[in-house]
Amino acid sequence: MNDRQQQLQQALAAKGESYQPRTRHLNSDGSPVYINRLILEDSPYLLQHAHNPVDWYAWNRQAFEAAKTADKPIFLSIGYSTCHWCHVMEHESFEDEKIAEYLNQHFISIKVDRENRPDLDVTYMTAVTLLTGQGGWPMSSFLTEQGQPFFGGTYYNPEEFLTLLEQIVPLWNDRRDDMMLHAAQVTAAVKDYDSATHEAAKITSSTLNQTLKTLLKRYDSNFGGFSGTPKFPLEPTLLFLLDVLRRKPNDALLKALDHTLQNMAQGGIYDQIGGGFHRYATDAGWLVPHFEKMLYNQALLAQVYCQAYQLTGKSFYARILHQTLDYVLTDMSNPDGAFFAATDADSDGAEGSFFVWTPAQIEQVLGKTLANFACDVYGVTQQGNFEGRNILNLPQPLSKFATQRALDFADVLKTLELIKTKLYQARTQRIPPLRDDKIITAWNGMMIKAFAMASAIPGNAHYLDAAINAADFIWHHNRQDNGQLWRCHLNGHSSVTASQEDYAFYADALLSLYDRSEDPIWLDRAEQLSNTMLALFWDDQAGGFFMNAADLEVTPVARPKESHDGAIPAGNAVAMEVLTQLARRTGTPLWREKAKATLTCFSGAIAKQPEGYTALLRSISQLQNGEMSNIAYHNGGAIRAQATLELGVQQTLLLRICLTLKTGWYIQTPSHSSLQLTCSAPSKSVKFLDIRYPPASESRTSQTLTIKARLHIEQDHEPMPDQLLRLALKIQACNNQACFPEETLRLCVSFGELLPLKFD
Secondary structure, eight states: OOHHHHHHHHHHHHTOTTOOOOSSOBOTTSOBSOOOGGGGOOOHHHHHTTTSSSOOBOSSHHHHHHHHHHTOOEEEEEEOTTOHHHHHHIIIIITOHHHHHHHHHHOEEEEEETTTOHHHHHHHHHHHHHHHSOOOSSEEEEEOTTSOEEEEESOOOHHHHHHHHHHHHHHHHHOHHHHHHHHHHHHHHHHHHHHGGGOOOOOOHHHHHHHHHHHHHHOOTTTOOSSOSSBOOOHHHHHHHHHHHHHSOOHHHHHHHHHHHHHHHHSTTBOTTTOSBOSEESSTTSOSEEOOEEHHHHHHHHHHHHHHHHHHOBHHHHHHHHHHHHHHHHHSBOTTSOBOOEEOSEETTEETTTTOBOHHHHHHHHOHHHHHHHHHHHTOOSSOSBTTBBOOOOSSOHHHHHHHTTOOHHHHHHHHHHHHHHHHHHHTTSOOOOEEOOEEHHHHHHHHHHHHHHTTSTTOTHHHHHHHHHHHHHHHHSBOTTSOBEEEEETTEEEEEOOHHHHHHHHHHHHHHHHHHOOHHHHHHHHHHHHHHHHHHBOTTTOSBOSSOTTOSSOOSOOOOOOSOOSSOOHHHHHHHHHHHHHHHHOOHHHHHHHHHHHHHHHHHHHHOGGGOHHHHHHHHHHHHOOOBSEEEETTTTEEEEEEEEEOSTTEEEEEEEEEEOTTOEESOTTTTTEEEEEEOSSTTEEEEEEEOOOGGGTTTOSEEEEEEEEEEOSSSOOOSOOEEEEEEEEOEEOSSOBOOOEEEEEEEESTTTOOOBOO
């Protein structure tokens, strides 16, 4: 046994007796026939392939040196642990001994977890898309020893894959010069694709209006949504539309968004029993999902439904928000409070088997009477809607269900909770989907922000504790002594150099914690991370942030900049938002300068196709017009304004705007000239009765000033679709040295949280 084999055997032994090799190639004692280098990695996806007969390498210098020494091309396979078609290709091709033998003889094979290395994923996905016109996972690429791609695709069945390998080998051996020239051309195209986005242009209000028109043209008026089939939620787009609506009422846009969110939450893409969202729907009507659940979907859609509840006052949206967050706390959290990455689509040998039901299974759990009710409400039939079984969904809104059957609505909700509890407990006895237990810094950042946002809703204060626990975990486990971040944490070990998005999303989360807790430690940590992000990823020549640092062990052929919308908001968009928030909270000019430079870097690409950059458009709105929430900052954080509403007597609402001033700061003359509040309501049914300002005598002596207003809500009206008060506060701050220019702070506050006039 040579040294490498001994090392691999020791790594296998260290897994313990409970370890089950994922392979069909087993010895009589149950031990794996094959062990490759991936047994040494701490990525669940790579470990899934540790017992393939393929002689896999991870992405490292050793792999590229082996390719150079052996004079072989590189086969690069990129996927992730909960990817259904990645599993299929593994089973069909990478477990096939004949295919593995051919790969081992003629190629150096590298396996990459796209969730660990998003920079590699973006670089080679760009190449595959340029070569074939489409992308996806598993991604299959062929590279030179310098990492330059010369051919690529996605999933191949075993016959296609072996044929492709047999075609590439003679080309590599006999037409090397042509292959190298082609690889250089593809690499140049990848680099040009990225650099072409750096032409400056002016982003105006017409850009925003054109984006809204384009998105509304794409809107599916039958089922909701802004994409074709398969149907993705497109969270960056939803968050952009919500930001637009928070700033200004728009009935057509609100109707489209409301219809979309209602149908998503009623559909099979939402787990009606356990809570949380599957990644996308394979049909137009949101019924049949691809059953994997990603942490980032839960985080971003929790933010979406939180804002939708505040905007519309629909209690149904609050219900979806709470169930999604509680699902994450129950099923996707480690004991120390951090959040796991994903759960698989497959379980018990089939996709979706954990989530689907037959009428007989439901009756066995609930009994006949309750089962009849459950089948009625969830659209369960004998023929089923998915391979003879049923994906539970709500074919109609619950209020309509109750009305049509002359049932008390409160009783319907109570019965439904009983049904869900019983079915959930029964479902726990099934073989669950594989869970990817790695803790990704960026995705935890998104989830922390979701919990922080939800904690602002009355009665949800406990969610702030969940956000703080996770933020502390990342700070203490995924942060190195030099201040740089690790991207991943698995089984007590942190690894993988963090990408730019890790810094951006985590800093964004810390700023949310600062806003909700007012604890300056979160602002200080956000500044530390942002300084490190600038040092590692900032492009001094063109502006904007690279995805990866320049000093990696193996530098990819390109340093991409993430700006276009994807499954999650682009790293540059989030960074721009962070920089803008830091400028408002600290007054440090650097932050605003870098935010403006980021806008300049990507403005040309935005102007050409703005609907593809909705996350950046949202960040631009914050840069140019300020944030839009119930909290705002003036003069570099010298004054903090927070708007709150309370329910008064006789259909009145009490609005308070609390102004917290740092030591040494005051308002010159709190009067209608230098401290002025104007309010706009979404309906004539909301009337402002009076506004009271703090007396002038308090301005120099108090660190807290309060503006008070009373509003009246008419009783006899249709439920208002928009339940936000939009506030404009003109304010001028002074200290002992000077008085600073007046500024108008924009705030919004929801009265729908206090007057839940509708459920769905």
